[in-house]
Amino acid sequence: xxxxxxxxxxxxxxxxxxxxxxxxxxxxxxxxxxxxxxxxxxxxxxxxxxxxxxxxxxxxxxxxxxxxxxxxxxxxxxxxxxxxxxxxxxxxxxxxxxxxxxxxxxxxxxxxxxxxxxxxxxxxxxxxxxxxxxxxxxxxxxxxxxxxxxxxxxxxxxxxxxxxxxxxxxxxxxxxxxxxxxxxxxxxxxxxxxxxxxxxxxxxxxxxxxxxxxxxxxxxxxxxxxxxxxxxxxxxxxxxxxxxxxxxxxxxxx
Numbered sequence: 001x002x003x004x005x006x007x008x009x010x011x012x013x014x015x016x017x018x019x020x021x022x023x024x025x026x027x028x029x030x031x032x033x034x035x036x037x038x039x040x041x042x043x044x045x046x047x048x049x050x051x052x053x054x055x056x057x058x059x060x061x062x063x064x065x066x067x068x069x070x071x072x073x074x075x076x077x078x079x080x081x082x083x084x085x086x087x088x089x090x091x092x093x094x095x096x097x098x099x100x101x102x103x104x105x106x107x108x109x110x111x112x113x114x115x116x117x118x119x120x121x122x123x124x125x126x127x128x129x130x131x132x133x134x135x136x137x138x139x140x141x142x143x144x145x146x147x148x149x150x151x152x153x154x155x156x157x158x159x160x161x162x163x164x165x166x167x168x169x170x171x172x173x174x175x176x177x178x179x180x181x182x183x184x185x186x187x188x189x190x191x192x193x194x195x196x197x198x199x200x201x202x203x204x205x206x207x208x209x210x211x212x213x214x215x216x217x218x219x220x221x222x223x224x225x226x227x228x229x230x231x232x233x234x235x236x237x238x239x240x241x242x243x244x245x246x247x248x249x250x251x252x253x254x
Contacts, residue, residue, distance in 0.1 A: 006038040007212065014052065014213035018220025021056055023233050026116045026240040028053070028159040029109065031213065033247045040206060042102045043093060047204040050090075050158060052213035054196040056221050057189035067182035074140045074173075075186060081144055082151045082187045086194035089155020094202055106251035112159035113244025116237060119163050126170040126177050143172035147187065154188070155195035159244075162188055 002010070013034040017027030028049060035045035068075065093101065146168040154161040165184040173180060199205055 002038050002209070009034050010038060010209060011212050011216045014216035015220035015223075017053065018056055018217035018222075019224030019227075020220075020236060020240055021053070021217075022059075022221045022224030023231060023236050025119065025162055026112070026159065026237065026244065027056075027217070028157075029112060029116075029240055029244040029247065032109075032159070033250075035209070038209075040209070041098055042105055043098050044204045044206060046093065046101070046157065047090075047199045047202060048206045048210050048213070050192060051196045051199055051205050052210040053217050054192045055214055056217050057185070057192050059218075059221055061182075061185045061189045064182040064185050067179050068186060071179065071183060074183065077140055078143065078147055078183070078187060079190050081148050082154075082190045083194040085148045085151020086155035086191035087198045089152040089157075089191075090195040090198040090202075091155075092152065093156045094199075094204065106248045108157045108159065109244055109251065110248035112157070113241050113248060115160035115163040116244065117241045119237065120234060122163065122167055122170075123177070126166070126180075129170065140173065143168060146172065151187070151191045154191040155198075158192065158195075161191065 010031075013031045017031045020030060021027040031049050031053070032045055035049060036042055040048065096104075147165070150161065150164045150168055153164065162184055165187055166181060169175075169180040169183055170177070
């Protein structure tokens, strides 16, 4: 039974996650530990988190829809792959069971925090690569397999998915970072929606918690968008990374 103070912590964590995702990414690193601390089993916490935060990805995709113009052929190939990977990842989560997932949680959190810490260096490298117009750029087909693997991870846990996606697209496709980021947003949305739809029938969604989180996360995302120009994303990202490493270390110690 979730207590009154735990409901407050859940709502606050979801609000912060919505704002963090709008500014820097990594909101799952804030919400997942709060859900498990409130007594939800790890698998249920992850499933509930995925369903609750799913609407936030739509906002990010909508905001960058103009940068998807002219990428129809690319999206026709990659979006179905992303959706299938999200469902497979969700299936693996439910089939792996509580014991295995709990054993993996510390490493998943630490891995996600590491990816988030590498986001800025990765972005600089991708910008440099684009400026140099690498002659060894590959086709959209070359991105299919790594995108599928990233999508499976996204359906299974998801934290740090955006970093993995952007790196994969930047290595396999020859395009501007802005356009690749728009594809990343669309893929993240499709992957999370596919996994969330699969989870709807799993019996693992804590619906009351998901409802509170969804409302709070949407409010947090709106607030984050309004103050985006007044907060340094790099500083916020460092704070989230530090929290991620601390949480991962705590789970390992247990």
